[in-house]
Amino acid sequence: MTAWLLGVLQTLLFVVSAPLLAGWIKRVKCHMQNRAAPALWQPYRDLAKLLRKRVVLAEHASWVFRATPFIVFGATILAAAVVPLVLAQHPAAAVADVIVLVGFLALARFFTALAGMDIGTAFGGMGSSREMMIGALAEPVMLMAVFTLSMTASTTNLSEAVGYTLNGGLVLRPSFVFALLGLMMVAVAETGRIPVDNPATHLELTMVHEAMILEYPGRHLALIEWAAQIKLMVYMVLIANIFLPWGIATELTAQAAALGVTAIGAKLALLGVLLILWETVMAKMRLFRVPQFLGFAFLLSLLGMLTHVVLETGG
Amino acid sequence: MNYLSPLGLAYLALACALASGVLSLGADRYASLLRYGSTILLGAAGLAAVGAGGWSLLHESRHADQLLLGLPWLKWHVRLDPLSGFFFVVVGLLVAAVSLYAPGYLREFAHRQNIHSRAALGVATALFVLGMLLVLLADDAFVFMIAWELMSVSSYFLVAYQHQHAPNRRAAFLYLLMAHVGGLAIMLGFGVLAAFGGGFTFEAMRAANLSTAWASIAFALVFFGFGMKAGMVPVHAWLPEAHPAAPSHISALMSGVMLKVAIYGLVRLTYDLIGDIQWQWGVAVLVLGTASTLLGVLYALMQHDLKRLLAYHSVENIGIILMGLGLSMIFISNGKPVLGVLGLVAALYHTLNHALFKGLLFLGAGAVAHACGENDLNNMGGLIRRMPQTAVFFLVGCLAISGLPPLNGFVSEWLTFQTALQAPALQSGVLRSLIPIAAAVLALSAALAAACFVKVYGVAFLGQPRGRRVGHAHEVDVGMRAAMGLLALLCLAFGVLPTFFLDAINGVPRMLLGITPPSATAGGWLWLTPVSPRVASYSAPLVFAGVVLIGGLVFLLLRVRRKNIRRGYPWDCGFGALNARMQYTATAFSMPIRRVFAPVWDIEEEIEETKHANQPFRPAAIRHQLHVQDKSWPRLYEPIGRLVLAAARRIGLIQTGSIHTYLAYSFFTLLLLLWVVT
Numbered sequence: 003m004t005a006w007l008l009g010v011l012q013t014l015l016f017v018v019s020a021p022l023l024a025g026w027i028k029r030v031k032c033h034m035q036n037r038a039a040p041a042l043w044q045p046y047r048d049l050a051k052l053l054r055k056r057v058v059l060a061e062h063a064s065w066v067f068r069a070t071p072f073i074v075f076g077a078t079i080l081a082a083a084v085v086p087l088v089l090a091q092h093p094a095a096a097v098a099d100v101i102v103l104v105g106f107l108a109l110a111r112f113f114t115a116l117a118g119m120d121i122g123t124a125f126g127g128m129g130s131s132r133e134m135m136i137g138a139l140a141e142p143v144m145l146m147a148v149f150t151l152s153m154t155a156s157t158t159n160l161s162e163a164v165g166y167t168l169n170g171g172l173v174l175r176p177s178f179v180f181a182l183l184g185l186m187m188v189a190v191a192e193t194g195r196i197p198v199d200n201p202a203t204h205l206e207l208t209m210v211h212e213a214m215i216l217e218y219p220g221r222h223l224a225l226i227e228w229a230a231q232i233k234l235m236v237y238m239v240l241i242a243n244i245f246l247p248w249g250i251a252t253e254l255t256a257q258a259a260a261l262g263v264t265a266i267g268a269k270l271a272l273l274g275v276l277l278i279l280w281e282t283v284m285a286k287m288r289l290f291r292v293p294q295f296l297g298f299a300f301l302l303s304l305l306g307m308l309t310h311v312v313l314e315t316g317g
Numbered sequence: 318m319n320y321l322s323p324l325g326l327a328y329l330a331l332a333c334a335l336a337s338g339v340l341s342l343g344a345d346r347y348a349s350l351l352r353y354g355s356t357i358l359l360g361a362a363g364l365a366a367v368g369a370g371g372w373s374l375l376h377e378s379r380h381a382d383q384l385l386l387g388l389p390w391l392k393w394h395v396r397l398d399p400l401s402g403f404f405f406v407v408v409g410l411l412v413a414a415v416s417l418y419a420p421g422y423l424r425e426f427a428h429r430q431n432i433h434s435r436a437a438l439g440v441a442t443a444l445f446v447l448g449m450l451l452v453l454l455a456d457d458a459f460v461f462m463i464a465w466e467l468m469s470v471s472s473y474f475l476v477a478y479q480h481q482h483a484p485n486r487r488a489a490f491l492y493l494l495m496a497h498v499g500g501l502a503i504m505l506g507f508g509v510l511a512a513f514g515g516g517f518t519f520e521a522m523r524a525a526n527l528s529t530a531w532a533s534i535a536f537a538l539v540f541f542g543f544g545m546k547a548g549m550v551p552v553h554a555w556l557p558e559a560h561p562a563a564p565s566h567i568s569a570l571m572s573g574v575m576l577k578v579a580i581y582g583l584v585r586l587t588y589d590l591i592g593d594i595q596w597q598w599g600v601a602v603l604v605l606g607t608a609s610t611l612l613g614v615l616y617a618l619m620q621h622d623l624k625r626l627l628a629y630h631s632v633e634n635i636g637i638i639l640m641g642l643g644l645s646m647i648f649i650s651n652g653k654p655v656l657g658v659l660g661l662v663a664a665l666y667h668t669l670n671h672a673l674f675k676g677l678l679f680l681g682a683g684a685v686a687h688a689c690g691e692n693d694l695n696n697m698g699g700l701i702r703r704m705p706q707t708a709v710f711f712l713v714g715c716l717a718i719s720g721l722p723p724l725n726g727f728v729s730e731w732l733t734f735q736t737a738l739q740a741p742a743l744q745s746g747v748l749r750s751l752i753p754i755a756a757a758v759l760a761l762s763a764a765l766a767a768a769c770f771v772k773v774y775g776v777a778f779l780g781q782p783r784g785r786r787v788g789h790a791h792e793v794d795v796g797m798r799a800a801m802g803l804l805a806l807l808c809l810a811f812g813v814l815p816t817f818f819l820d821a822i823n824g825v826p827r828m829l830l831g832i833t834p835p836s837a838t839a840g841g842w843l844w845l846t847p848v849s850p851r852v853a854s855y856s857a858p859l860v861f862a863g864v865v866l867i868g869g870l871v872f873l874l875l876r877v878r879r880k881n882i883r884r885g886y887p888w889d890c891g892f893g894a895l896n897a898r899m900q901y902t903a904t905a906f907s908m909p910i911r912r913v914f915a916p917v918w919d920i921e922e923e924i925e926e927t928k929h930a931n932q933p934f935r936p937a938a939i940r941h942q943l944h945v946q947d948k949s950w951p952r953l954y955e956p957i958g959r960l961v962l963a964a965a966r967r968i969g970l971i972q973t974g975s976i977h978t979y980l981a982y983s984f985f986t987l988l989l990l991l992w993v994v995t
Contacts, residue, residue: 053875060887064701066712066779069868076868080860096844097856097863098722101734104760105722109864112721112767119775119901121887122698127901130775134768135909141764142757145734149753153741158853206890217887221875293913304754311750 008254009094013083015263016239020082020231021045023238027274034282045231052224060121060217070117071218071225074110078229078236081106085239086164088262090250095161100148103160103236104141107192110229111137118214125206129213132289136191136198136210139296144188146303150181150310151244160240164247172248177314180306182245187299189237193230195277197287198295201230208286235270238277242269324380324397326369327405327454333362334447341439348427351435352420359446363413366450370405373397377824381456394456394518399824400589401453404581407669408449410807411573411676415566418680418800421793422566425687438478442567444471449578457518458507465503465582469496469546472575475567476559488558495545495555502542503582509535510590522590532591536598539586546579549639550609551949553632557616560631561624561692565683568624572631573676577668580638587646588661588829599646600748606639607755610762615917618769618910619945621694621903623682626773627675630718633762634671637733638664640755644736647748649830656739658826659847663732665822670725670811674717677804681711684797685777689790694903696784697777703790708778710801715774717808719767723861725812728845730763731855735847765910772906781897813861816842904943911945919946 025042032039041047059068081103086092098106115134118126152158154177155166191198194211203209204216215226243250249265251258287295320328337358344351373380377399384393397405427435448468455461473496477489511517514525527535541552548556556576560568587594613632620626645660684707685700686692701708717724737756740749782788792798811818827833846854889895911920925940971982 057882058885059882061884062699062702062781062887063884064779066701072868072872073864075871076864076866079867080863083863096850096854097859099853099855101731101853102722102727102855102860105720105727105731108719108764108767109716109721112716112719112771115771116775116779119771120779122780122897122900123887123889123895124899124901125888127775127780127906130771131901131906131909134771134906135913138761138764138768138910139913142761145760146753146757149738149756152738153753156741157851158735158738159851162851225871289909290912300757304757307753308750311746 004254005091005093008089009083009092012087012089012092013079013094016082016085016087016235017079017228017232020235021049021228023235023270023274024231026271027234027278030275030278031281034278049224049228052227053221055220057220057222059219062120062122063217064120066113067117067120067217068222070113071222071229073113075225075229077106077110077113078232081110081236082232084160085236086161086243086250087239087266088251088259089254090161090164090168090247090252092161095159099158100152100160100163101145101158104144104148107233107236108137108141110233114211114214114226117218121217123217125209125213125216129210129216132210133214136292136296139293139300140188140191143184143296143300143303144192146300146307147181147185147188150177150303150306153307154178154310154314160244164243164250165252167244167247168250168252175310175314177306177310178245180302180309182241184299184303184306185237185241187295187302189241190277190280191292191296191299193234193237196281197284198292200286208289210289238270238273239266242266242273322380323369323373323376323378323402324382324395326365326372327395327397327450330362330365330369330405330409331447331450331454333358333365334443334450337362338440338443338447341443342436344435344439348435351439352423355439355443356416356419356423359419359443360413360416362446362450363409363411363416366405366409367413368409369397370402370407370409371821373402374399374406374821374824377827379828387459391457391459391517393460394520395454395460396456396519397454399828400581400585403665403669403822403825404453404577405450407577407672408446408453408574411570411672411804412446414676414680414800414804415569417803418569418683418797419566421795421797422564422683422687424794426564437474438564441471441474441478442570445475445567445570445575449574452578453581456520458504458511458522459517461582462500462504462507465500468575468578469493469500472563472567472571475563475571477562478564478567479562482562484558485562488555488562492555492559495552499542499545499552502538502545504542506535506538506542506586509538510586519590523592527591527593529593529595532593533595533598535591536587536595539591540583540598540602543579543583543586544605544639547576547583547635547639548609548632549605549635550612550632551953553609553613554947554949554954556632557620557625557628557947560628561622565624565679565686568628569676569679569683572628572679573672576631576635577672580635580642580664580668584642584661584665584829587642594646594650596647596650596748599643599648599650600751601643602639602646603643603752603755606636606641606643607758609633609636609639611636611758612917614762614765614769615910615914616947618765618772618907619918622692623685623694623773623777624679624692626694626769627678627682630678630766630769631671631675633766634667634675634718636762637730637759638667638671640664640759641667641729641733641736644733644752647743647752648736648739651743651745651748653739653742654830654832656736656742656848658830658832659732659739660736661826661829662819662822663729663736665825666732666815666819667726667729669818669822670717670729670808673804673807673811674714674724674726677710677714677801677808678718680797680801680804681707681714684793684801685790687793687797689784689787691784691787694773694776697782697787698780698784698897698900699778699782700787700790701778703782703788704778704792706798707793707801710798710805711778712774713805713808715770717812719770720763721767723809723812723857723864725808725815728812728815728855728857730759732847733759735853738853739848768907768910772903776901776903776906780900781895783897783900783902813857814842815845815857819845917948919948919951920944921946
């Protein structure tokens with residue numbers, strides 16, 4: 003029971019700190035590009051403002067449009083709930099393994115894309131169509147990277163996988179390196195970062211995610227934005243904790259938990275800087291270059307899997 | 318024998334189906350006879366079939382019997398065991414839902430389509446259901462083939478029912494042809510088994526002692542035959558032609574259950590009659606299943622006729638079922654029967670789930686066609702406001718077929734993934750690396766299916782109506798809604814409470830392989846743990862509760878401070894009012910995917926631009942023509958068709974038209990045969 007309670011607390015921590023991570027990333031990006039940076043807690047202010055605002059719905063909006071923010075938010079929180087953040091032994095990890103986690107994100111994407119088509123504007127349809135293409139290509143890459151991991155650890159349960167990496171000690175598995183690279187590229191594509199999509203743009207012809215949610219106002223928009231921040235954090239925590247789990251709390255003491263929080267905070271801050279470095283040196287791609295980008299990511303994950311089969315099990 | 322038994326109920330189901338057919342004979346004179354009398358009897362047949370199947374599945378009982386029909390030396394053998402019982406449930410559920418749907422649908426159908434003969438429709442439907450049930454009961458090759466042909470031929474009449482349209486006649490002929498080529502292969506497969514077993518009964522075939530080579534030949538024959546009927550790539554071409562041609566409730570039966578009867582045949586012959594599975598067979602099934610999965614969904618994405626699109630998705634889902642079976646066969650032949658059971662259970666569960674959601678979607682497509690007379694997605698739009706309840710049910714079907722949690726399609730795909738992830742247990746490195754690639758293809762297909770159903774739902778139900786008739790669509794009648802609601806509810810139940818149903822299915826592998834399956838439900842009804850809790854677990858009830866709870870809680874929290882919602886115009890870029898033609902169409906939606914996977918199809922795209930005389934940069938009119946074709950036609954069928962024609966022409970040379978020559982042929986043949994015999 004205590005474990006479940008801690009699990010819920012951890013999820014709350016996850017959800018509440020996601021905007022902070024977004025604020026950090028935005029700050030680093032501004033510094034990197036020699037711009038004046040907003041405060042670290044600016045995303046909280048934005049969310050609070052949006053939550054207070056009145057909702058202006060498009061006249062044809064159906065219930066799908068109005069239900070989508072709640073479904074997206076719920077599914078994304080569930081995805082966050084099964085990822086070990088501070089505690090390695092996370093009871094909720096048994097509720098849904100990593101394949102189900104991919105399913106949650108797919109569910110959120112499905113509804114966002116539907117909402118994009120609901121109003122009947124050209125932008126919405128354009129965004130949905132592009133998002134589903136990118137999503138369709140990213141999902142196999144993600145699962146391939148995950149399969150490499152779960153075949154090595156012979157589990158798809160995230161807590162068990164983290165435990166496996168921890169117990170394995172600091173060894174260099176070539177398959178993990180490939181899987182890590184593949185997963186990082188997918189994370190970039192799935193969270194709509196440069197070079198696949200640009201979260202900061204509202205330029206009609208290039209936007210993908212922003213095009214789908216163009217018609218969302220007020221608290222609906224707040225939920226969608228918040229869900230997007232959580233999703234980014236889910237990917238970053240996955241990368242940080244599965245491949246480099248050191249520092250995560252394995253026992254239930256205040257000391258271990260404090261260390262866990264510090265460790266994951268440091269890892270996420272570092273990953274945020276890496277992401278911004280990558281975003282600063284890359285230019286946004288044309289839409290039809292994205293399949294090549296994801297194809298390369300798939301190749302990396304496939305190599306990871308083959309290395310595992312050939313090198314690491316001695317078949 | 319005791320008639321209060323699963324077999325007795327099964328007889329009742331057969332009798333009801335037969336009675337429904339007999340009653341339909343009078344439907345031309347009394348129109349309501351078809352709508353009420355025969356559909357009610359058909360519904361009773363469905364319910365009895367569910368009862369019989371469920372009873373036999375839960376009690377794991379086997380009942381065999383001999384009917385007083387057939388040849389003097391070969392009575393009809395029938396048997397109801399858990400495997401048949403499982404498929405009885407699948408068929409029965411959908412037949413019951415369809416008979417709930419049929420009265421309302423047929424009324425409008427008769428109105429609109431200038432119906433020819435109600436009697437023909439009713440009799441063919443009843444015989445079709447009878448044939449499917451009898452195939453499942455058959456315990457000798459003779460009954461099996463008779464029932465199989467009954468099923469094929471009666472469904473031919475249903476496909477050809479609207480024969481005033483030339484494409485339907487062509488589809489029906491193609492269907493009949495392919496069904497018979499497949500049937501021939503199955504018969505030859507039975508021939509091999511019967512020759513070694515010394516009898517036509519399944520009992521004798523089970524006891525047959527085949528060499529590996531002969532077993533492989535038998536397997537190849539039945540795999541080809543059943544694969545053809547199931548719509549496996551590359552012998553799927555009849556399916557997207559034939560299924561949309563039939564009336565919608567029949568399409569639901571054909572796509573939802575007739576394909577499953579072929580899967581039944583494959584499982585029965587491979588696991589039960591041939592036994593002794595080789596790993597090469599598993600690889601063949603896995604590879605063709607993977608190809609069907611990917612190509613099925615890619616072809617589906619290019620369709621904008623709703624029923625054709627759904628038919629192509631059947632190819633995809635049959636592929637997923639075959640992947641499960643292939644994995645199961647690979648594991649069994651490699652001495653890992655417990656993992657083999659997992660694959661088999663995944664395949665069976667997907668069989669059941671596909672019947673439910675595909676039935677639901679076809680019934681939904683029928684409802685849409687019924688309400689606005691349209692099958693073309695590019696003319697639909699905004700139906701969610703005109704048909705609110707159908708829209709909800711259809712959305713459930715879309716979520717289920719896209720493999721999204723917490724619906725049923727996800728559970729069976731998850732089980733298939735879990736089976737594939739056990740590949741490290743195998744010895745061979747090639748298999749160990751082949752299987753995860755197949756799993757990645759499954760992931761790709763599932764994501765593409767989601768894209769396809771965003772397209773379907775977004776274009777048909779959301780947005781603005783693209784035509785006047787669609788704008789005036791009306792909700793369908795209670796019976797049709799009830800049928801869709803029932804199936805939608807079952808989709809949700811089978812997704813949220815999978816442990817109960819998986820426990821029931823376990824009787825099938827216990828019978829076929831004689832092993833108690835791994836404790837997929839050992840952790841209680843909440844937890845689905847296919848291999849062991851450490852390896853993987855999924856708790857569908859908690860996930861469902863989680864989504865509802867979090868979404869609902871946030872909704873309530875925000876509702877407290879809710880201010881009135883204002884409605885305004887959507888953003889139109891300042892260019893003036895939006896109209897329905899500015900929306901993305903189905904063709905536009907799938908364009909990025911068409912471009913990425915271009916080599917898969919034969920695409921003919923033609924853009925014609927007419928320019929203003931004095932304004933060279935402003936086109937006056939643009940004509941865009943797009944034709945996307947299935948590659949299997951030019952690559953496979955047309956060459957074979959040409960070959961057959963050429964061969965026929967050669968053989969035709971011996972036909973002189975003179976009776977004397979023919980008598981001479983007979984005489985010499987007789988002599989030759991006498992020489993052979995002596």
